[in-house]
Amino acid sequence: MEKRVREAAEAARLVGKEKTQFAEVPPVTDQITVRMKKDFRQVPLSEKKSVMEKYNRVIMDHHEKIESSDVIYRDTFRKVRYANSQGTYIEDERPDLMVRLSATARDGTNVQKGFESVGGGDGFQLTEGLEEKAKTAAQRAIDLLSAPPVTGGKYTVVLDPKLTGVFIHEAFGHLSESDFVYENDRMKEIMVLGKRFGSDILNVIDDGSLAGLRGTHKYDDEGVKTKKNYLIKDGILVGRLHSRETAAKMGEEPSGNARAIAYQHEPIVRMTNTYIDQGKTSFKDMIKDIKLGLYAVNSIGGQTAMEMFTFSAGHGYMIRDGQVAELVRDVVLTGNVFETLMNIDAIGDQIEFSKAGGGCGKGGQMPLPVGLGGPHVRARNIVVGGRQK
Amino acid sequence: MIAKKLIDQAMKKAQGAQASINQIESTDVSFENDRLKSIKSSQKTHISVKVILNDRIGSSHTTDINDLDGVVARALESAEFGSPAHFKFPSQAKGPDVKVYDRQILPLTKDTMINIGDEMISLVKKYNPEILVHAGVTKGIVQQQFANSAGQSYTTETTKFDVGLHGQLTRGRDILFSWDSLTRKNKDIDHRQIAAKTIHWFKLAEKNVSLKSGTMPVIFTPAGLSVLTLGLRMGLNGKSVLLKSSPLINKLGEKIVDERFSCTDNPLLDYASRSESYDEEGIPHQITPLIENGVVKNFLYDLDTAARAKTKTTGHGIGCGPTNFVVKTGNTSYEEMIKSTKEGLLVHSVLGLGQGNPISGEFSVNVFLGYKIENGQIAGRVKNVMLAGNTYDALKNIDCIGNQAEWVSGALLTPPIKINKLSVIAK
Ligand SMILES: [Zn+2]
Numbered sequence: 091m092e093k094r095v096r097e098a099a100e101a102a103r104l105v106g107k108e109k110t111q112f113a114e115v116p117p118v119t120d121q122i123t124v125r126m127k128k129d130f131r132q133v134p135l136s137e138k139k140s141v142m143e144k145y146n147r148v149i150m151d152h153h154e155k156i157e158s159s160d161v162i163y164r165d166t167f168r169k170v171r172y173a174n175s176q177g178t179y180i181e182d183e184r185p186d187l188m189v190r191l192s193a194t195a196r197d198g199t200n201v202q203k204g205f206e207s208v209g210g211g212d213g214f215q216l217t218e219g220l221e222e223k224a225k226t227a228a229q230r231a232i233d234l235l236s237a238p239p240v241t242g243g244k245y246t247v248v249l250d251p252k253l254t255g256v257f258i259h260e261a262f263g264h265l266s267e268s269d270f271v272y273e274n275d276r277m278k279e280i281m282v283l284g285k286r287f288g289s290d291i292l293n294v295i296d297d298g299s300l301a302g303l304r305g306t307h308k309y310d311d312e313g314v315k316t317k318k319n320y321l322i323k324d325g326i327l328v329g330r331l332h333s334r335e336t337a338a339k340m341g342e343e344p345s346g347n348a349r350a351i352a353y354q355h356e357p358i359v360r361m362t363n364t365y366i367d368q369g370k371t372s373f374k375d376m377i378k379d380i381k382l383g384l385y386a387v388n389s390i391g392g393q394t395a396m397e398m399f400t401f402s403a404g405h406g407y408m409i410r411d412g413q414v415a416e417l418v419r420d421v422v423l424t425g426n427v428f429e430t431l432m433n434i435d436a437i438g439d440q441i442e443f444s445k446a447g448g449g450c451g452k453g454g455q456m457p458l459p460v461g462l463g464g465p466h467v468r469a470r471n472i473v474v475g476g477r478q479k
Numbered sequence: 480m481i482a483k484k485l486i487d488q489a490m491k492k493a494q495g496a497q498a499s500i501n502q503i504e505s506t507d508v509s510f511e512n513d514r515l516k517s518i519k520s521s522q523k524t525h526i527s528v529k530v531i532l533n534d535r536i537g538s539s540h541t542t543d544i545n546d547l548d549g550v551v552a553r554a555l556e557s558a559e560f561g562s563p564a565h566f567k568f569p570s571q572a573k574g575p576d577v578k579v580y581d582r583q584i585l586p587l588t589k590d591t592m593i594n595i596g597d598e599m600i601s602l603v604k605k606y607n608p609e610i611l612v613h614a615g616v617t618k619g620i621v622q623q624q625f626a627n628s629a630g631q632s633y634t635t636e637t638t639k640f641d642v643g644l645h646g647q648l649t650r651g652r653d654i655l656f657s658w659d660s661l662t663r664k665n666k667d668i669d670h671r672q673i674a675a676k677t678i679h680w681f682k683l684a685e686k687n688v689s690l691k692s693g694t695m696p697v698i699f700t701p702a703g704l705s706v707l708t709l710g711l712r713m714g715l716n717g718k719s720v721l722l723k724s725s726p727l728i729n730k731l732g733e734k735i736v737d738e739r740f741s742c743t744d745n746p747l748l749d750y751a752s753r754s755e756s757y758d759e760e761g762i763p764h765q766i767t768p769l770i771e772n773g774v775v776k777n778f779l780y781d782l783d784t785a786a787r788a789k790t791k792t793t794g795h796g797i798g799c800g801p802t803n804f805v806v807k808t809g810n811t812s813y814e815e816m817i818k819s820t821k822e823g824l825l826v827h828s829v830l831g832l833g834q835g836n837p838i839s840g841e842f843s844v845n846v847f848l849g850y851k852i853e854n855g856q857i858a859g860r861v862k863n864v865m866l867a868g869n870t871y872d873a874l875k876n877i878d879c880i881g882n883q884a885e886w887v888s889g890a891l892l893t894p895p896i897k898i899n900k901l902s903v904i905a906k
Contacts, residue, residue: 244904400844
């Protein structure tokens, strides 16, 4: 023990010098207890297993070309106690559950996957009645066996709500995290509040206080109350995500975005529930003038390196003469975030929040549950990877 | 020995048991935005127990050295819902000699580690003070005790050293990263070389140039070659073969790529980051040829998967993944590769690898650090470029293989490879 203390003191001396500061927040005392509709802690392991076995059978029995399945159930119940020297004491219960149903189909060396997932903190009833989803996953894998890979090129792309959510999280959300900016003068110049990032129709929000989503908490992991934070309003950059440290350093308000995956990790700036707000265009109107385009659906994941992003759709459909046409596979979209945001020229009139599982990774902390959402979104001039005809 | 105690406790009920105790000590020095950010020392204990009870597998882990009864009880309990066991724990066998412990690592002082970081940062700053630099230096030691109920038992001691560097250069809205890192089990890492490589990729990117979409020759640097090896690693995984999700099923003994291409899994290279005498299931390690002159030689197996596939474990427990993945060198120099390219793409790093359907060998990635080659010379960096293709098709279409291999972060040892033709989409 003595050796450890000596090491910690030595480390503090070597790092030393600069003063760390925190934005002031009023102290609170609060106790949050959740009531799940059907508490998964009361459900015996054997029942959880048999429910998943049922979905596994649905997938395996769906078609002779289904080669294997992957059905994952995971629940966690965290009780978080937070206290700081300024008098805040919070007890918070955080249940999280997710189911992922995945099917692999095969035809010779052609191997394709279909998947569906649900998640949330509501309780075990989320796992009920997923037979249709299991079938959808299996059928998608079968359909993709005969779907051609998308032809690479530049397209007008319509994103479905799930992809919109992933896009705005990956491409823009991470740029809004102030720890990438606060000690980086060049990034500060790019992310100046008041700068135009998109056309007037674009509104981007991060909101940890929205009920029932995976990134929802009353307080963040520094005891700051979560709230609705506009990042882009009417196309203009108006806000960013902060911890108490980055807020103090940049002279801005804390936003309630300091989060840690567990007590062993320090809270760092993270998103909560990030979405593009709904607009006015119906899906039909959005595609009706597209001669040749791509409708990209469902998400496999994404990666971002500040300005550049890439993300993969589960599958896609070509849009031909204003109509949704044939199914295509291997849909990967890429671009420069600033150009792409400016190229968004239609936003759908119906917003959806994804109930999917999964999570975000940053600084070795993964997976952190986050909420994703948005309506259908149309963007011009998106580079789609793939081989050329 | 604690591992033996755990086994004895488990065997009161179980038909087989395995236990391991890892004690990990590490010191981590990290620099952010050009300055020293933190120094962390940590000590962790990781205890894991695996049992076979009524032909089912149970397992449990703990970090609490006072929870020995608890971890055994939970492992036995979880066996009730565990997957069926197809294997028996292996009997006593001594692992091969491989150097995994460097006595120079433990005495490394924090000041020395700080100096390494400082020196790398100042080298980058000397090239261009505008670049913001992150750096990390880590040293560690792992002591492991392993035992099972079939008589296998040993202790090992391994060291680890890790040096990494990452720079960001922002010009207007043009943001560029370059980085390099290496993990080894000895102190033999030249941090100046890591800085030099990081700077090299910045230098070549001083100018952005444009590229036309089309099919063209593509040279993968050792780091860039991960694009092609990912599909291979997944396809050669015995579990994917067993579950028939690998495109390589029924291809054992068949020629699937160019005969100049060979790769091996080698956990017996002295001081390499994934080298060990035994795998996680107590199996002595061995060298496994994977593809030899274009022909598939072996898949990688752990105990359970091997039993299900009616073959023997290759010492790739748990999960059937490779250790050090080694690609054989060819006879063309890197300089010659570039010089012989009239118009093409040099790929050093990509975004989005592993998304989509990687096990099929398909890739469709954004070229993050990619350079246009024009008349045998590197003309500048290209942006907004997508590269797509299939690993197996690409490796059938090799132009030449480099004559010098390089470690990529510490788990892949490979030369650069030039592919005749791949599809490139540019904005
Ligand atoms: Zn993320």
